[in-house]
Amino acid sequence: MTNRNLTRKQGALLALAEGRSPMSIYQLAKVANRPYRRVHDHIHQLAAMGRVSLKDVVRNNRRATLVIPNNIYYQRLMHLDELYAAYRELSAGDSRAAA
Numbered sequence: 001m002t003n004r005n006l007t008r009k010q011g012a013l014l015a016l017a018e019g020r021s022p023m024s025i026y027q028l029a030k031v032a033n034r035p036y037r038r039v040h041d042h043i044h045q046l047a048a049m050g051r052v053s054l055k056d057v058v059r060n061n062r063r064a065t066l067v068i069p070n071n072i073y074y075q076r077l078m079h080l081d082e083l084y085a086a087y088r089e090l091s092a093g094d095s096r097a098a099a
Contacts, residue, residue, distance in 0.1 A: 005049070006046075006049075006051075007042075009034070009038075009042060010042045010045065010046060012032065013028060013032060013039060013042050013043065013046065014046060014051055014052070014069070016028060016031055016032060017043075017052055017067045017068075017069050018069040018071060022055070022066040022067065022068050023066065023067055024059075024064040024065060024066055024067070025039055025040050025043050025064075025065050025067060026064065028043065028067060043065075043067055050070060051069070051070055052067050052068060052069055052070055053067075053068040053069075053070055054066070054067060054068070055068060
């Protein structure tokens with residue numbers, strides 16, 4: 001994915017998001033050592049460009065917005081994680097049925 005039309009700081013945030021598991025905007029701001037509000041604005045600009053997806057979740061009874069990169073490698077990795085979880089669930093069901 002090219003970083004055309006991105007500022008240097010947006011590119012750095014995109015690289016951080018792609019290099020780690022899904023993180024909240026707050027976690028990205030902490031890792032990048034930047035103010036939350038600026039990171040929030042840049043992430044929403046990246047989402048408008050289609051570079052990342054945002055997913056609202058509840059963690060520890062608090063709302064958070066996860067930043068999910070939209071690159072093919074990351075999407076395939078997430079799909080493999082989902083397939084593995086489904087496989088483990090099916091395997092556990094088979095072992096219980098055999099007992």
